[in-house]
Amino acid sequence: MKSKKAVFLREIFIQVVIVNAILFMSTSLFAQESERSISVKFTDENINLDGVLDEASWQTADKGGDFWQYFPTDTTLTKLPTEFKLLYNDHFLYIGIRGEAASDKYVVSSLRRDFRGTTSDNVTLMFDTFKDGNTAFLFGMTPYGVQREAFISQGGAIAGFNPNWDQKWQLESKMYDGYFIFEAAIPFSSIKFREGETEWRVQCYRWDIGINEQSAWSHVPQNQLLSSLAFMNKMVFEKPLGKSRTPFAIIPYINALTSKDFESGITDSKLKFGGDAKVAIGNSMNLDITVNPDFSNVEVDDIFTNLTRFEVFLPEKRQFFIDNSDLFGSFGSSRDAIPFFSRRIGLARDNAGNLIENRIIGGVRLSGKLNEDWRLGLLNVQTDEDINKSIASNNNMMLALQKMVFARSNIGFFMINRQAFKDYDFLDSKNEYNRVLGVDYNLASSNDVWIGKFYLHKSFQPDDTKGNLSSQATVTYNTRKFNYTTDFVYVDKDFRSDLGFIPRTGFYKSGNSATYNFYPKSGSINRHSIQALALFYWNPDLDFKKTDHEFRGTWDVEYKDRSSLEVQYSNHYIFLTRDFDPTRSGGVPLLSNKTYSFNQLTSTYQSSLSKLFTYNAETTVGQYYNGNVFATGGLLAYRV
Numbered sequence: 137m138k139s140k141k142a143v144f145l146r147e148i149f150i151q152v153v154i155v156n157a158i159l160f161m162s163t164s165l166f167a168q169e170s171e172r173s174i175s176v177k178f179t180d181e182n183i184n185l186d187g188v189l190d191e192a193s194w195q196t197a198d199k200g201g202d203f204w205q206y207f208p209t210d211t212t213l214t215k216l217p218t219e220f221k222l223l224y225n226d227h228f229l230y231i232g233i234r235g236e237a238a239s240d241k242y243v244v245s246s247l248r249r250d251f252r253g254t255t256s257d258n259v260t261l262m263f264d265t266f267k268d269g270n271t272a273f274l275f276g277m278t279p280y281g282v283q284r285e286a287f288i289s290q291g292g293a294i295a296g297f298n299p300n301w302d303q304k305w306q307l308e309s310k311m312y313d314g315y316f317i318f319e320a321a322i323p324f325s326s327i328k329f330r331e332g333e334t335e336w337r338v339q340c341y342r343w344d345i346g347i348n349e350q351s352a353w354s355h356v357p358q359n360q361l362l363s364s365l366a367f368m369n370k371m372v373f374e375k376p377l378g379k380s381r382t383p384f385a386i387i388p389y390i391n392a393l394t395s396k397d398f399e400s401g402i403t404d405s406k407l408k409f410g411g412d413a414k415v416a417i418g419n420s421m422n423l424d425i426t427v428n429p430d431f432s433n434v435e436v437d438d439i440f441t442n443l444t445r446f447e448v449f450l451p452e453k454r455q456f457f458i459d460n461s462d463l464f465g466s467f468g469s470s471r472d473a474i475p476f477f478s479r480r481i482g483l484a485r486d487n488a489g490n491l492i493e494n495r496i497i498g499g500v501r502l503s504g505k506l507n508e509d510w511r512l513g514l515l516n517v518q519t520d521e522d523i524n525k526s527i528a529s530n531n532n533m534m535l536a537l538q539k540m541v542f543a544r545s546n547i548g549f550f551m552i553n554r555q556a557f558k559d560y561d562f563l564d565s566k567n568e569y570n571r572v573l574g575v576d577y578n579l580a581s582s583n584d585v586w587i588g589k590f591y592l593h594k595s596f597q598p599d600d601t602k603g604n605l606s607s608q609a610t611v612t613y614n615t616r617k618f619n620y621t622t623d624f625v626y627v628d629k630d631f632r633s634d635l636g637f638i639p640r641t642g643f644y645k646s647g648n649s650a651t652y653n654f655y656p657k658s659g660s661i662n663r664h665s666i667q668a669l670a671l672f673y674w675n676p677d678l679d680f681k682k683t684d685h686e687f688r689g690t691w692d693v694e695y696k697d698r699s700s701l702e703v704q705y706s707n708h709y710i711f712l713t714r715d716f717d718p719t720r721s722g723g724v725p726l727l728s729n730k731t732y733s734f735n736q737l738t739s740t741y742q743s744s745l746s747k748l749f750t751y752n753a754e755t756t757v758g759q760y761y762n763g764n765v766f767a768t769g770g771l772l773a774y775r776v
Contacts, residue, residue, distance in 0.1 A: 171370060172200070172353065172354065172369040173369060174198050174199070174200045174338070174369070174370070174371050174372070175198040175371075175372050175374065176198070176222040176223065176224055176229075176371050176372065176373045176374060177193065177196065177197055177223055177224075177374050178223075178225065178373070178374045178375055179193040179223045179224070179230075180225065181193045183223065183230050185308040185319045185320070185321055186308055186310070187308045187317045187318070187319050188310065188319070189221075189232045189234070194221060194223070194232055197221040197222070197223055197232070198221065199219045199220065200219065200220050200353050200369075201217060201218070201219040201220075201353075202217075203218050203340075203341075203351040203352060203353055204352055204353075204354075204355040204356070205349060205350070206350040206351055206356050206358065206362055207348070207349060207358070207662070207698070208348065208349070208662045208696050210355070210356065210357050210358045214342075214351035215347060216236040216238065216344060216347065218233070218234070218235045218236070218340075219233070219234050220233045220234075220259070220261070220340050220353075221233075222338075222371060224324075224373065226324075226378060227323060227324060227325075228322065228323055228324065229321070229322045230319075230320070230321050230322075231275075231318065231319070231320040231321075231322070232317070232318070232319055232320075233259050233318040233319075234315060234316075235259060235315060235316050235342060236314060236315045237279075237314060237315055237316060237344070237346070238344075238346055238347050240311060242278070242279045242280070242311070242316075242346065243255075243256060243257050243346055243745065243746055243775070244256045247280065247282055249282065249283055250284045250285070250286075251276075251278065251282050251284050253276055253284065253343060255345075255745055256282070256345070257278055257279055257345050258276050258277060258278045258284075258343050259276070259277060259341070259342045260274060260275070260276035260284075260340070260341055260343075261274070261275050261340045262274045262288060262292075262338065262363070262368070263275075263327065263336055263338055263371075264338070264365055265328060265329035265330075265333070265336050266328075266329070266330065266420075266508065267336065267337050268508075268540050268544070269291060269365045269366060269368075269544035269580070270289065270291055270365065270540065270544060270546060271287070271289050271365075271462070272288040272292070273285070273287060273288070273326075273327045274288050274363075275305065275320070275322060277307050277309060277320065279309055279311050279316045280309065281307055283305070284299065285301065285302065285303050285305070286298055286301055287301035287458075287460075287461075287462075288363060288365065289461075289462030289466065290466055291364065291544055291587070292363040292364040292365040292366070293361070294361070294363075295470055296462060296466070298461060298462070300451070300455075301459070302455070302458075303322075303327075304323065304326060305320065305321065305322045305326060306321045307319070307320045324377070324380060325380070325381045327380070328380050328419065328420045328422075328505065329377060329380050329419065329420070330377075330419055330420065330505075331376075331379045331380065331419045332376045333373070333376065333377045334375075334376050334377070335370055335371065335372050335373070336371050337368040338353075338369060339352060339354050339365075339367065339368045340352070340353045341353070341356075341362050345698070345745055347746075348698045348744070348746055350362065352367070354368050354369045355367065357616050358616065358653075358663065359614055359616045359617075360584050360614070365544070366544065366582060366583055366584040367583075367584075380419040381416070383416070384415055384416070385413065386412075386413045387412045387413070388409070388411035389408075389411055389430050390407070390408070390409045391407070391409070391430050391432070392405075392406070393405070393406045393407075393408075408428065409428065410426070410427045410428030410429055411429075412424065412425065412426045412429060412455070412456060413425040413426075417502065417504070419505075420504045420505035420506070421502060421503070421504035421506075421512070422460070422502070422503055423500065423501070423502050424456055424459060424502075424503075425499075425500050426456045426496070426498060426499050426500075426501075426517075427497075428495075428496070428497065428498065429454075429456060429496055429498075431454050431482075434453050434454050434455075437450050437453075438450075443718045443719075445640075445716055446639035446640060447637070447639050449474075449477075449637055450479065452465070452477075452478045452479055454478075456499070456501065457478040457501070459501075459503060460503035460511075460513060463503055463512075464476050464478065464513050464536055465477065465478065466578075467548060467550055467574060467576050467591065467593075468574070468606065468608070468636070469589070469591075469606075469608045469610075472625045472627060472638075472639070472640075472645065473606045473608075473625070473627050473631070473633075473636065473637075474633075474638070475552055475572045475593055475606070475635070475636040476534055476552055476635050477635065477636050478635075480532075480634065480636070480637075481496065481499075481517050481532050481635065482494055482495075482496050484519070484522075484527045485527075486525035486527060487525055487526035487562070494519050494520065494522070494527060495519065495520040496517060496518070497519065497520050497529075498517070498518055499515070499516060499518065500514075500515075501514070501516075501517075502515075503515075508540075510537065510540075511536075511539075512536070512537060512538075513534070513536035513537075514534070514535050514536075515532075515533065515534045516531070516532070516533045517531075517532045517533075518530075518531055518557070519532065521557070521560075523560075526560075526562040526563075528557065528560050528562075528563050528567075529556070529558070530555065530556055530557060531553070531554070531555050531557055532553075533552070533553045533554075534550060534551070534552045534553075535550065535551045536548065536550045537549045537550070543580070543581065543582040544580040544581070544582060545577070545578060545579050546578050547575065547577045547578075548575065548576045548577075549574070550573070550574055550575075550576075551571070551572070551573050552570075552573075552633065552636075553569065553570075553571045554569060554570045554571075554634045554635050555569040556568050565598050566597060566598050566599055569597060569598070570595065570596070570597045570632055570633065570634040571595065571596040571597070572594070572596070572632075572633045572636070573593070574591060574592060574593030574594065575591065576589065576590070576591040577589070577590045577591070585613065585615060586611070586612070586614075587611075587612045587614070588609075588610055588611035588612060589608060589609075590608065590609050591606075591608050592605070592606075593605065593606040593607070593633075594606075595630075595631050595633055597632055601630045603628035603629070603630050603631070604630045604632070605626065605627075605628045605631060606626070606627045606628065607625070607626050608625045608626075609624045610622065610623040610624070610625075617653050617654075617655075618650075618651070618652055618653070619650070619651040619652075619653075620648075620649070620651075621648070621649045621650075622647070622648050623646070623647040624644075624646055624647075625643075625644070625645040626643075626644050626645070627641050627642065627643055628641065628642065629641050629642030629677060642675060642676070643673050643676075644680070645671070645673050646671070646672045647669070647670065647671045647672070648669070648670050649669040650667065650668050651666070651667040652665060652666055652667075660695050660696055660697075661693055661694070661696070662695060662696045663694045664691065664694065665690075665691075666689070666691055666692075667688075667689070667690040667692065668689055669686070669688040669690075670685070670686070670687055670688075671684070672684070672685050673685070675713070678713075682711070683710070683711045683713065684708075684709060684710050684711070685707075685708070685709040686706060686709075687706065688704060688705070688706045688707075689704070689705045689706075690702065690703070690704045690705075691703045691704075697744040697746065698745060699741070699743050699744045700740075701739070701741050702738075702739065702740045703737075703739045704737070704738045704739075705735070705737050706736050706738075707733075707734075708732075708733065708735070708736070709732075709733050710731070710732045710733075710761070711729075711730070711731050712726060712728045712729070712730055712732065713729070714728045715728050716728075718761075726761050726762065732761045734758060734759035734760060735758050735759060736756055736757070736758030736759065736760070736765065737756070737758055738754065738755070738756045739754070739755050740752070740753070740754045748774060749772075749775075750773045750774075750775070751770060751771060751772045752770055752771050753768070754768070754770065755768040
């Protein structure tokens, strides 16, 4: 009888053979259109932001037009023209945009800054100031003058979209009969670039929800994201740019709090003060400094119910950690093992095991571009001790280096160190320090047909063992009709990163997914796809016993009016190695050393967002572990 290890190795071998066969047989690549270019004229004229574009400089400025459709097709020019112009002086980059509209009834789902670009009429520009195809600065605007900005990393992937990056810039919009005008000024002090540069890369795209059309100046195939930095054109400055003048900024605070316990008569008064500073280092580096920070003004997290066995990832929203956050947080596997997760800093567990706030004494953070190919990130933060709650003072440090290679790929190196500031009687020797070293290679072809990640990380701590490894190899092949992804992950049971996000350890994971897209030539469906996914987890400490699998089949429909339907069937297999209480409230746990197998069927429908009345609905039926599931929910909305 074959051992579980032999079965495991055979399944891995079969998957590798299938992957290689697909990769070698796949030879068709999407060819991007020839690159366009827009000239950016220098102006001494005073540009009055009024949404009119009547200055003489605008009349002679070069313009970008003839936008390509992205939806409903990607093979024709847009129905309603959009044109943009760019000017600059020593202090500002000016943007002028004219967009024709079918009516004056624009769709704007929110008047809040940093609106969702997929639910509002808007025009958005992305500037790749270092021409690396990896990072960019995004600025978007709606006909009602609502603004958004974001920092784009990881080549424009969804995980690299960071709307918590905030900058000051000016916008005036004006709506006319049959068209709108945007006039914006972005201070050069708000973005980073190289002194003496004469070219950037730029993309301008538009969401016209009223006529269900999306379009872009640089042609983007439908199987890619509009935010992909692989599809951009040139912007050429009339004369070289000066220095990037990021201003020196200081943000102090004073926080006073008084409380009284009327039963005991005890009054408690506290006075806190501290602040943050931002200093520009050269043209492309930022130095952030924080002393006794106060995060009371940070946006709260979304409320959710977690019924899974694992911790849920929540995004960082504290401004000190935002700038160039991808330099620190993009190492590892976003689903399985991230070695650095900044939200760990400022939290600690007390002697009762409760997760509580741990005061940050101060910290420094240096990040940005060293030159055309190299990026540097250095972070050092000191947290406070609390003897009564058995919390040690820790020094938290990370050094990250990233180098561009080939067209848009990069290789990164990092070192993380979390170390107790001194000896504590209550501190277990194994928790005195934790260090992690690693290297990541991020693959991105020039046209985003091939993307992938390969990494190897190792942790070090007292009483170290031989393993302590985390690794991944994943590749995605993505064309207009076909998408295939294969993923292999290993996380040793003794791998540790105290400053990381690691939901589980001690497993091998293998995943494969294949998607095929259909584009009907007639009818109400614009595109529909079928997807098959298979995930397996094995435990090497249990003779490579399979502990989890998930088989998933999905039919996804995108209609021409931008409504959508998804139907998904999934089969789950779970072998619990420890008791699990989904309620986390002292309920009767699901017993360990037992196998659970269950199925679920889920359907989701979203109506067209172009209508004043919109709705969505989701229904799930099936089982969950040893119980049954029936869940239905929805949302009704009327836009005024």
